[in-house]
Amino acid sequence: MSLDPTLPVGRRIQLLRERRGLSRAVVAGLCGRSESWLKKIEQGTRQAVRLPMLLRLAEVLRLDDLTELTGQHLPLAVYGKPTHQAIPALEQVMTTYPLGSETEADVDRPPSVSELQSRLDDAHTLWRTSRYPRTEVGALLPSLLRETQQAVRVLDGSERRAAADVLAGTYQAAQRILAYQPVPELVFLAADRGMAAAQEADDPLAIAGSAWYLAHVFRDSGRLDQAERVVKDAAELVKPSLDDASSEYRAMWGSLQLARGLTAACDYDYDFGTAWHFWDIADEIAQSLGGDYWHPLNGFGPVDMQFYGVRIDVTLGRYGDAARRSETIDVDSVPSLSGRSRYFIELARCYLARRDDIAACHLLFRAYQESPEYVKNGRFGRGIVQELMERNHSAVKSEVRDLATKMGLPT
Numbered sequence: 001m002s003l004d005p006t007l008p009v010g011r012r013i014q015l016l017r018e019r020r021g022l023s024r025a026v027v028a029g030l031c032g033r034s035e036s037w038l039k040k041i042e043q044g045t046r047q048a049v050r051l052p053m054l055l056r057l058a059e060v061l062r063l064d065d066l067t068e069l070t071g072q073h074l075p076l077a078v079y080g081k082p083t084h085q086a087i088p089a090l091e092q093v094m095t096t097y098p099l100g101s102e103t104e105a106d107v108d109r110p111p112s113v114s115e116l117q118s119r120l121d122d123a124h125t126l127w128r129t130s131r132y133p134r135t136e137v138g139a140l141l142p143s144l145l146r147e148t149q150q151a152v153r154v155l156d157g158s159e160r161r162a163a164a165d166v167l168a169g170t171y172q173a174a175q176r177i178l179a180y181q182p183v184p185e186l187v188f189l190a191a192d193r194g195m196a197a198a199q200e201a202d203d204p205l206a207i208a209g210s211a212w213y214l215a216h217v218f219r220d221s222g223r224l225d226q227a228e229r230v231v232k233d234a235a236e237l238v239k240p241s242l243d244d245a246s247s248e249y250r251a252m253w254g255s256l257q258l259a260r261g262l263t264a265a266c267d268y269d270y271d272f273g274t275a276w277h278f279w280d281i282a283d284e285i286a287q288s289l290g291g292d293y294w295h296p297l298n299g300f301g302p303v304d305m306q307f308y309g310v311r312i313d314v315t316l317g318r319y320g321d322a323a324r325r326s327e328t329i330d331v332d333s334v335p336s337l338s339g340r341s342r343y344f345i346e347l348a349r350c351y352l353a354r355r356d357d358i359a360a361c362h363l364l365f366r367a368y369q370e371s372p373e374y375v376k377n378g379r380f381g382r383g384i385v386q387e388l389m390e391r392n393h394s395a396v397k398s399e400v401r402d403l404a405t406k407m408g409l410p411t
Helices: 009-020 025-028 035-043 051-060 087-094 113-129 131-155 157-178 183-203 206-219 222-240 249-267 271-287 302-313 321-327 337-353 357-368 372-378 381-391 395-405
Strands: none
Touching: 009 035, 009 249, 035 113, 035 222, 051 249, 051 381, 087 183, 087 302, 087 381, 113 131, 113 157, 113 337, 131 302, 131 372, 157 206, 183 206, 206 222, 206 249, 222 321, 249 271, 249 302, 249 372, 302 321, 321 337, 321 357, 337 357, 337 372, 337 381, 357 372, 357 395, 372 381, 381 395
């Protein structure tokens, strides 16, 4: 039901919060503020909320744009992240549909499936090792996606299924580039096409991997029931092969349990024990794979499980637990630079919520050192900088301004 456009912002926040069934304490905690602060906002006894906090509230309340909070048409995409330079070329390939008008002479023979797979493996490796993964992988992906699409169209039988398997992985790589950019329709398109390609390949591992990525899309858009369902169904598909399965099968099944835990952490209808129940199952699998195991596609392994433990704690608002968990994590043992950056951002969120601006600023700098691009184009980096600027802590004022300049934010 639409809200009365004449309602003040504070009253709109209250109604949207109550519609979600959330208490003031929960919403305030997820925004890193006190319950009394939110009460004053809702009652109109405090000044209007500034843009960085509006963005945080919109995220907590799972809103698609700021219109519902402000009564004015202010799409979140406008105030989120600028479109990355790799997006236009990728969008062109994804939105071009060969409809049979080409003659055989117009179509070049695609590379072999083994060559396409090798190029996809190189893209995955580059994503892990580059400080600028969107830029560098984004330069490779349009041609790989176009040629893999073509291979699926022209090949038959087992070769076609093998090409579809590569295509599913290519769409997963595309989704990584598109994630958290102001192109949500392309993110969903990549995830949906990846699942369709995996099903055409008739490969349980490809289907499970696509389910992992599709769950991210559902979860980030607030569709938690769909996120839970797709990973639960994929886990049932993989489960019969677990007893005599390879480590890759077990890792994928563990990843899907982790995905269920991440979804439960976002769902306020669950108690926090549900999220940790699934995390425990996934962690048992990760430990059984050995301390050095690290899945090349989604990073599943013992160390990454600790990263996700911090993320679940932060999502649940258990900031003290997140800080304690971080004390023993060996960040350098993870080969993914973007994974390390993501971890430091989660910790920065934790300390920002605890109003420790010095620690939050330091951790964001660590994240930036690992992958400047992940901080600038990821989910939370820009919002953390904006909130640190608003708080204006004297001890880190110049450092925060420097970060804002690096990220292209107004100072």
